[in-house]
Amino acid sequence: MNSSAASLTHDAFRPQRDAGRGFRAWLAYEFKRALAPRRAGALVALALLPAAIILLLGWVARWHGDNPASMLSPGFYARLFDELLLRTVVFFGCAWLFIQLVRGELTARTLHYAWLVPVRRTRLGGGKFLAGMGAALLLFGGGTLLSRLAIEYMRDLPPAGAEWGTLGGYVGVAALACLGYGAVFFLLGAGVRQPLFPALAFYGWEQINFLLPPWLQRCSIIYYLHALHPGSIPQHEWGFVPPPISYGAAIAWLLGIGALSAWLGVRRFARLEISYGGEE
Amino acid sequence: MLARLSWKQVRGSRLLMGLLSAAAISWLVFAILIYLHFNTGAIELLNLVVSRLVPINSRFFLTFLGIQAVLAFFLVLLLVPPVFSRDLAHQALAYYLSRPLSKLEYAWGKLAVAAGLLSAVTWIPGLLLFGLQAGLEGQGWGRQHAHIAVALFLGSLIWMAVIALPAAALSTWMRRRLSATAALLGWFFVPGIIAGIINRGLTTPWGNLFSPLSLARIAWLALFQITTPSAHPVLHHGRMPLQAIKPVPAWCAYLTITMLAAVCIAILWRRLEPIRGVRG
Numbered sequence: 428m429n430s431s432a433a434s435l436t437h438d439a440f441r442p443q444r445d446a447g448r449g450f451r452a453w454l455a456y457e458f459k460r461a462l463a464p465r466r467a468g469a470l471v472a473l474a475l476l477p478a479a480i481i482l483l484l485g486w487v488a489r490w491h492g493d494n495p496a497s498m499l500s501p502g503f504y505a506r507l508f509d510e511l512l513l514r515t516v517v518f519f520g521c522a523w524l525f526i527q528l529v530r531g532e533l534t535a536r537t538l539h540y541a542w543l544v545p546v547r548r549t550r551l552g553g554g555k556f557l558a559g560m561g562a563a564l565l566l567f568g569g570g571t572l573l574s575r576l577a578i579e580y581m582r583d584l585p586p587a588g589a590e591w592g593t594l595g596g597y598v599g600v601a602a603l604a605c606l607g608y609g610a611v612f613f614l615l616g617a618g619v620r621q622p623l624f625p626a627l628a629f630y631g632w633e634q635i636n637f638l639l640p641p642w643l644q645r646c647s648i649i650y651y652l653h654a655l656h657p658g659s660i661p662q663h664e665w666g667f668v669p670p671p672i673s674y675g676a677a678i679a680w681l682l683g684i685g686a687l688s689a690w691l692g693v694r695r696f697a698r699l700e701i702s703y704g705g706e707e
Numbered sequence: 708m709l710a711r712l713s714w715k716q717v718r719g720s721r722l723l724m725g726l727l728s729a730a731a732i733s734w735l736v737f738a739i740l741i742y743l744h745f746n747t748g749a750i751e752l753l754n755l756v757v758s759r760l761v762p763i764n765s766r767f768f769l770t771f772l773g774i775q776a777v778l779a780f781f782l783v784l785l786l787v788p789p790v791f792s793r794d795l796a797h798q799a800l801a802y803y804l805s806r807p808l809s810k811l812e813y814a815w816g817k818l819a820v821a822a823g824l825l826s827a828v829t830w831i832p833g834l835l836l837f838g839l840q841a842g843l844e845g846q847g848w849g850r851q852h853a854h855i856a857v858a859l860f861l862g863s864l865i866w867m868a869v870i871a872l873p874a875a876a877l878s879t880w881m882r883r884r885l886s887a888t889a890a891l892l893g894w895f896f897v898p899g900i901i902a903g904i905i906n907r908g909l910t911t912p913w914g915n916l917f918s919p920l921s922l923a924r925i926a927w928l929a930l931f932q933i934t935t936p937s938a939h940p941v942l943h944h945g946r947m948p949l950q951a952i953k954p955v956p957a958w959c960a961y962l963t964i965t966m967l968a969a970v971c972i973a974i975l976w977r978r979l980e981p982i983r984g985v986r987g
Contacts, residue, residue: 469890473897480901484908498908507904515900519893526885534796534885623784623888624722630896 449546450554457558461524467562473520474570477511478577485581496582501593504578505658508597512574513652517567517604518630524563525612526622528555529696536703552696556613556689563605571601596657603655603681607648610688617695637666644669648684651677709803709816710823713790717820722785730778730828737771737836745843763840765931768855771836772927775829776866780895782828783870786821788887791878800979810979814875821871830863858930865926865964869919870895872971879978894919912955919967922960929957 461467481504485495532538541551575594611629615622633649644650650669653660654677662668672680717723740761743749761767794800794817803813837856841849849856873894878887898918905914915921928934 534883
């Protein structure tokens with residue numbers, strides 16, 4: 428055996444290297460699974476919904492002989508981004524995607540196969556979360572990008588330099604929303620037997636955020652996302668004025684909430700005991 | 708037999724008992740509000756002025772139906788997905804349909820418990836309230852306001868069609884309780900947001916036809932003979948304000964609800980197959 432072959436054999440059987448390779452394989456498998464056509468069909472439709480609505484509205488306006496540019500203003504997009512993309516598409520999309528990561532395996536009774544993979548459970552959990560994040564970024568970041576391009580297409584105005592910056596801002600906020608909501612739903616999926624009722628309560632909490640007193644508004648994700656919103660969204664007439672927060676602090680809070688929830692979710696996943704009884 | 712089995716599956720749920728208790732408490736509050744109008748002793752004791760009490764009219768009963776409808780939605784969320792998904796996920800449909808039982812009888816048997824409980828929180832307490840008011844008021848109040856009783860009954864049936872039939876169709880389509888419940892939540896919330904964006908974008912009320920909630924609301928307003936106050940037709944940014952635009956005619960809402968129910972029944976019929984092809 429020559430020296431290179433000997434080192435190759437030696438390297439190939441190093442446990443750390445095997446674990447790293449196993450983790451990468453697991454990540455790739457989970458990513459493909461999250462985007463499998465049967466699972467992701469509804470998610471793709473949800474991600475494309477804002478762009479489809481913008482195109483529909485633009486075409487209807489043209490059909491009526493109106494100029495779509497007057498209707499599809501930056502203010503209209505800012506509101507659409509808040510109401511449809513952040514609060515609906517990203518929220519429900521992340522709920523579906525991240526809850527299914529663990530709870531879906533329990534209902535399909537396939538989680539024990541995952542635990543046969545020779546990778547530590549914390550890494551399996553981390554891989555699941557990262558794969559979910561990758562899929563969410565691809566779907567909802569892409570959906571945001573497409574919706575913005577759709578509005579520029581319908582307005583017949585080539586985007587100027589500043590508008591590309593705004594576009595980046597919108598995609599960035601969508602990505603942070605994926606992290607915040609995704610991590611919370613991953614934790615719910617790993618930790619709660621019936622995660623949809625807490626998810627519904629969380630939806631209500633996010634929706635009534637503007638009605639909460641300022642100190643309580645900070646205990647939500649939408650508050651930080653609104654602080655980073657690149658456009659201007661109208662204030663509710665009978666809500667509290669949200670307390671001001673800097674961009675850096677809002678990003679730090681979102682990253683912190685995401686990291687903490689994901690860490691708790693991974694810990695919960697690692698300690699999960701399989702009990703398929705009652706899962707449907 | 709099927710209804711009895713379905714009832715056995717759900718009767719122990721604490722969440723179900725909580726929802727039924729909430730419905731009973733809501734009914735009691737409304738009954739007390741009616742009773743207060745006629746109990747002079749209580750009015751004097753509580754130092755109340757009759758004219759300042761909530762008026763007992765169509766809006767009173769519509770508010771009651773609205774509150775019970777929210778509870779009914781949660782009941783559907785809890786009751787309908789499990790009864791279908793259990794049988795479909797465990798391939799048990801063939802066993803049921805090998806007995807002298809048609810698909811229609813199977814579906815009705817499975818939905819009977821939900822229908823019974825939905826009736827118990829919507830039109831039955833509604834008609835009891837109506838009877839209480841008619842009995843206490845006397846002087847032909849019941850006959851003069853018979854349309855309220857009809858509206859309570861038909862409005863409840865419409866609500867059941869809008870939530871229970873899609874729930875059954877989604878449950879048979881998704882075949883998993885978690886997915887079906889998530890899809891039902893999406894069905895309840897997402898179309899309303901889309902409808903709002905279409906309405907605002909095109910300054911039209913026709914977007915409401917996309918939202919099951921708005922459809923039910925239009926039908927209820929027509930049944931209770933309540934006309935929404937319209938704003939003065941002042942142009943707002945060169946467009947009519949939404950409130951000033953003529954609302955969607957009730958017959959359009961009835962037609963859309965009928966079409967929706969037909970589509971749900973068709974899906975239910977198509978998906979309730981005792982033997983399905985095995986995927987490779």
